[in-house]
Amino acid sequence: MEIYTTMFDEVFIVETKAFGDHRGYFMESFRVDKLAELGITNSFVQENQSLSVTAGTIRGLHYQLAPKAQAKLVRVLSGEILDVVVDIRRQSPTYGKYIQVLLSEENQQQLYVPEGFAHGFCTLRDNTVVLYKVNEYYSPEHDRGILWNDPDLGIQWPVDTPILSDKDTKHPRLYQADNNF
Template sequence: MKVIDTKFIGAKLIEPAVFGDHRGFFMESYNAQRFAEQGLNHAFVQDNHAFSVEVGVLRGLHYQLSPKAQTKLVRVTAGAVYDVIVDLRRGSPTYGQWEGFILSAENKRQLLVPKGFAHGYCTLEPNTEFLYKVDDYYAPEHDRGIAWNDPGLSIDWPISTPILSGKDEKHPPLAQAEHNYTFEG
């Protein structure tokens, strides 16, 4: 596997080794030993699977407060998404900045989203399936979010009128959002 640094300390784009022939392909989507060899030591405890029927479904920007913050390993198994992370770690040189990535069934890329980041994605193709591992369990009392269209972030989403959940329509901008992360260099 190839591990690519992003502009954020700790966030990594991962390109797994894919072995294909006339029958299809094989790849390891996760191997704890290979990840550890790359310095990615996370004990994942839960897998999540989301399905979106339409293009333009936007989920996010989500995170959990400490002590229930989650590192996520995200990927797409059908379709494609524009995946966005926002640095919420106070004291970080990239605090309040965002970066976007295309993750698709075709490119098989994965994104490691460390604790201290808000995460969201927008579907680019119909019938998109999004899978992710987390290193702590879902804790609704710690669940928080940031407005997808926060003018202070100016995220360049590929759509202007997304399909949102009721919950995602109500998230505050970053300047008003509760978050309790500190950058640990």
């Protein structure tokens, strides 16, 4: 495993190595000891998987409030996404800034998103399957979100008319969001 930094010191791209032959490939996609060597020491307690049938589906921007805030380790099993991470830590010099990372079944990269960041993604292919581990259980009372197209964030999504859940159309803008980071 190798780790690459991003604009946010705490957000990492994790690259795993696949060993292939005529049958396909083998890859260690998750090892606690290797991640710890790279500085990721979370104890992941839940794993979530989503299927987005149609390209242009946006999920997010989601986060949970402390004390149930979640760190995530995100990967794509099938298809491709444009993953978006927004710094929502009010005292951070990068508050309100975002990064975008392309994750796909081909590049087999993973994205580590710590607590204090909102997360979302847009599917770029039909039938995209995303898998992510979290270090805190889902808590409906702490579940929050930010409007996917908040003009203050200026996220450049690769789709003009996305497919959204009803919930994701009703999130507040960042400056209105319930946030204890």
